[in-house]
Amino acid sequence: MAARKVVLLELSVYPNTLPLASGYLQAYAQREAGVAGVYDFVIHAPEVRTPAREVVAELVATEADVYGLSCYLWNMRRMKEVLDELVRLRPDAHFILGGPQVMNHAAEYVPPSWENVVVCNGEGEQPFTAFLRETAAGDGAAPDLHRVPGVSFWLDGELVTTDKPPRIKDLDEIPSPFAAGIFDHGEYTFAVVETNRGCPFRCSYCYWGAATNDKVHRWELDRVKSDLTWISEHGIESIFLADANWGALPRDVELTRHLVECKERNGYPSMIAIQAAKNRPDRVTEITEILVDGGMLTSQPVSLQTTSPQVLDLVQRSNIKESTYVELQLKLRDKQISSYTELIWPLPGETLQSFREGIGKLCATGADAVVAYPQLLLRNTPMYERRESLGIVTVRVDDPVAEADVVVGTNWVTREEFDAGVWFYYAVISLYNARAGFYVGRQLERSGLCSYTEFLTRAADYYRGRTDTEIGRFFADSVATLGNYDINNIGKVLHYVLHSHRGEMDRLLEGFLDEQGWLSDPSVRTAFELDLIARPYVYREAVAEPSAALTRLRLLSRERYRFVVELPPEAVRLLSSFENIEGLSGAEPGLGPLRLLVDHVGRRKMPYPRQRSLDHNAAYCQAMMNRLRDILPSWTLLVPDAVAGTL
Incomplete structure (x- = not known):
């Protein structure tokens, strides 16, 4: 039987942005033989201002069985245009939406007639993998979406919401998409990088800490260093360190030095952007000085x-x-x-x-x-x-x-x-x-x-x-x-x-x-x-x-x-x-x-x-x-x- 196909779509603010979220989803899902042996993955990551008709044409041409869309404030109008056309042109496909703009807001974006569209209400790796398990058969039978945790979907005119799974505390459960070769053939100039998830603060205007209400969980240090080395060796010009408070952890200084060493060895990345920890001014100043001396900040x-x-x-x-x-x-x-x-x-x-x-x-x-x-x-x-x-x-x-x-x-x-x-x-x-x-x-x-x-x-x-x-x-x-x-x-x-x-x-x-x-x-x-x-x-x-x-x-x-x-x-x-x-x-x-x-x-x-x-x-x-x-x-x-x- 021919492999089923899943296409992951990210619409990024900057051209040639490495699609990190899609990489995590694919790497996590491929851990399971029942998914990896059934699906071929394709990641599509055009710049957000690419005309909707061009994005739709490319996605329809893939004839995918599953489409996963990453939805954020900065891309949601364009994403909605794409989604509306995709559902119309690919009525037999399954769709899963994720991201802060849609989670817990399924009724706003998904009409009751779209029973093949699911909205993920939290961290995406576990629900996405479970969704692929349920849709893997492809024999015409409707998947049992009740078995997918942390999602909302319409069934017989009723909006159903399943219980959320616990957040992933051991982040090394998520394989590195860099080490897995997921990004090897892309041409990227900008990358978003996570070395940890969570935020200890509860600022009410911010999704990072207030919505997750979680302690900081981190990837293993050598794993992070290896990912940063990949970015450097593949000539990515600039990165955004998306940790909520860079400099909050003592190891952030070591990772900063590693980035500078990578640049000295390979010439990349040339620029770094950070979200600085507000309660560690001395450590952040040390980090800034390292990056300034290294010509990266x-x-x-x-x-x-x-x-x-x-x-x-x-x-x-x-x-x-x-x-x-x-x-x-x-x-x-x-x-x-x-x-x-x-x-x-x-x-x-x-x-x-x-x-x-x-x-x-x-x-x-x-x-x-x-x-x-x-x-x-x-x-x-x-x-x-x-x-x-x-x-x-x-x-x-x-x-x-x-x-x-x-x-x-x-x-x-x-x-x-x-x-x-x-x-x-x-x-x-x-x-x-x-x-x-x-x-x-x-x-x-x-x-x-x-x-x-x-x-x-x-x-x-x-x-x-x-x-x-x-x-x-x-x-x-x-x-x-x-x-x-x-x-x-x-x-x-x-x-x-x-x-x-x-x-x-x-x-x-x-x-x-x-x-x-x-x-x-x-x-x-x-x-x-x-x-x-x-x-x-x-x-x-x-x-x-x-x-x-x-x-x-x-x-x-x-x-x-x-x-x-x-x-x-x-x-x-x-x-x-x-x-x-x-x-x-x-x-x-x-x-x-x-x-x-x-x-x-x-x-x-x-x-x-x-x-x-x-x-x-x-x-x-x-x-x-x-x-x-x-x-x-x-x-x-x-x-x-x-x-x-x-x-």
């Missing part, structure tokens, strides 16, 4: 999500102490390692004021960059179950492939306040993260003229009235369309502010400061002009003279990537309070103006790729914001005769 994420104690209590989360956070920032800055502090807007309990004040506090403590992600209402989380009592209001993003529900209101935030918070964050990105008004904000804060919170709030209000500018229109459109759902939206802000509309940003900032009456203060004027010179270039490109006039600083000469400027003592003191000035040690800024070389070459910048789309360039810019110290200029004190010429 350029920044450390610090996941606070909020600075409000009330919010932390409501979402069942605890953060590192404020003193530890400040100490961590100082250590990273001293080592020239970039970092970015992650927040979510708006979590339950967060108000517009607490959100603004929290960011103001982070700016005052010297965070490299502040990243505020939109709050997505994720299914199968405690927050989802409590959405009505929390007053959660959502809007589904207009995306042809995803089912993303953005939280735009809670009991603590109206829709108008939500919009105001997003406007505020665009002020943060442009003025603080992109450094357009970095030293102005610092001078206003430390002089007592205006706090960071008030400075950024006023700037956001000013932007709202300047939709006659390209930057203002982009912000307004992004707020209206929930554009910040797309992470590349942040990158577009940097592209505008640090490249294509740099002169417009100069004039916007000057107009804002003038309207507030601050430019008449010599110290603020000095800080403003320092920002004009110090604002980084996100691409490796020739520096340009500022669009606003310099009256406190003197621009003495300009080369392709460098300025020579003369700074008054107060500008040198302001600059040196945050950046290292080579050669300044022992000099006295109070004696008179000093001449400095401002070098905008940066580290690991790429030239501006004119032939690429804005979306492509925005992805690069967004990544550079998270590794800000790669694009900031360096400063060197010059003796007077070191100036080559004058402008």
